[in-house]
Amino acid sequence: MSDITQTGPMLAADGTPLKRSLARALRMQKIRALMLIAPLLLFILVTFILPIGDMLYRSVDNRIVQNTLPRTVVAISAWDPASDELPGEAVYAALAADLKDAAEAKTHTRVAKRLNYENPGMASVFRKSGRKVKKWNVTDEGPYKERLIELNDGWADLELWRTVATYSSAHTMGYFLNAVDLKLGSEGVEVRPEDERIYNTMLIRTMRMSLIITFSCIMLGYPVAWLLANLPTSKANLLLILVLLPFWTSLLVRTSAWKILLQQQGVINDTLVWLGVVDDANRLVLINNELGTIIAMTHILLPFMILPMYSVMQTINPSYLRAAKSLGATNWTAFWRVYFPQTVPGIGAGSILVFILAVGYYITPALVGGTKGTFISNLIAYHISTSGNWGLGAALGAILLAVVLLLYWVYDKIVGIDNVKLG
């Protein structure tokens, strides 16, 4: 009877606590399971988590200034950037020493490039001075303030020094501010001049167009998914192949095909002119603008909308519609009150998929978007591969990631992520 009335933890037959006994029994199983997924885990870690982490870190990494100009960074901390006077001789001396070292190590151009993102024009000051300072003796040939200003009057520019002072810390919000058209001035965050603003517009355009594309996919995909779910199997399979066919064609080929169809001398315009719907002189501009991107991307992303909706619709028993009709509902009421609500998880899943894919799309907008129809990802690609401003590219990417996560969270709050069904 004692084992019934005992109040302590449950014991196994040998007297060890049951919990520990159970954990031991399951440990082997857990280790074996872990071993099975270990290769994939490692692969994901090395090829996905680490690079993304590295990229995200680059969006705040500013160590290059400290590493290249260590003495200047220390010396300038004593200077008040808000004052209307140039820094003192000590700062210039430190800069001359740093610049000489950097020029010898050929790293002065890199820090020049970094600071040039924040204050255009600084690169040439650094580059030109670096070449000369390399030959200087930096220990006893002062005063360096006059010599440097003589060398390049850029060194007499207060703004230049303010930029150096602002971006002397190891980490910076500069890239992120830049990515939303702000900048870190000497008096804190300020709005960029109008002609330098571009990223907010791009971000909003990307969101807006992705929403339009998602909505178009819902409107076009819903009837197709319904057909797929309700046709007899043989016909449904044929239709499914047609839906999947684009997956088996290269993305580039599909996008190029849209170019041929949509351009002003293209198939659609030719047909419309031939039919007399459109005047030959006023051919429709269907490509190299937002419309072109929307049309091509809707087509490319449509299967991602159809498939989740189809798999949800397949599980909806046709007797629900019959029940609704037998209860007196018209076809429309039966659809809207009974069928449609049950397909919402499918629409949700498709929408999340399409929206997230659309927000980060790159090739198609680049090919058919012209200047008006490009996405934020085209800018990211530009910064990563052409301008070399990886920090800004990383910041833009991080913002995109944050926006997607935020939308995902909002969706979870409103619809509930449990309601998403992919199959």
Add this chain to the structure above:
Amino acid sequence: MADASHTSAFVEFERVQKSYDGENLVVKDLNLTMPKGEFLTMLGPSGSGKTTCLMMLAGFETATHGDIRLGGVSINNIPPHKRGIGMVFQNYALFPHMTIAENLSFPLEVRKLGKSEREEKVKRALDMVEMGAFGGRRPAQLSGGQQQRVALARALVFEPELVLMDEPLGALDKQLREKMQFEITHLAHQLGITTVYVTHDQTEALTMSDRVAVFDDGRIQQLAPPDQLYEEPTNSFVAQFIGENNTLEGVVKEINNGIALVQLDDGELIDCKPINVSKPGERTRVSIRPERVEYNKDRMREGAHTLKAEVLEFIYMGDIFRTRLRVAGNDEFIIKTRNAPDQTRLQPGQQIEIGWLPEDCRALDA
């Protein structure tokens, strides 16, 4: 017991045919008349056309030929939502995204009833099936039996005159099924609704219905009250399909004064009641119910016809004994006896003599 008087016909099928592919008829020449308030069951094996008939009545299938009338009006071209027929589906078809109360409210909403009236009717319907406390739940949170009750309440809440039920108890366990059978019949009679009930379970058909229509091969094989159906099947399909049945095959020798003399295939001669045999020389299947066969000499009634039999198997089933015999070359001859204190338990291998009254032995079509 409702009679099939044609003057008070409420539901009528007249020469109805149905084909899905244009080659085969699923329903062949169906004629059926139901008076108001009747509980009629369509019973038959799967593929016999019973569900198709129900779907035609509900409006989900169109009749290929013939006329279906409701209250004297042809409903062939009336869409399902205007027929005002309540329906209980096999899988209940409760809308999963609505609560129980919303499910019941749905038919009232589409009929544009006011809120207070809706709430009152929903409450009354839920109380009727003893589900009053479950209005706020979702269908998935209910057990099968509870869902069944809700489905029933939903089909009744808008007070239809005709309710169709498509194997509504198929998914329930035996005990619950028996309880629901009783409740459904009770409710139907209490509310005076006309009910068409489809099932393949013959016990269900027998216990619930005023009349049963036995379907096979797209035709009604027999339409009769349950007792008549069981005791007086008019053909061998019905005899086989309803209840347990022993069949002996043979040839009609002569028919005299309502008694047919049948020579069984092993040469034995027995007296039978001729049902659908008309002339000597015809092959026939003789049908005898297992519980009408007697082997205890003391209980054998006068005029009983006797035959020799060998006991093959004795099965103890609690309330009854089921004994398998070899009779006239048939190894599957079953007799059932009540488990009474004085009842003998037969042993396999025993040679016995069995007997039955000629009127319990029906000579049917071969």
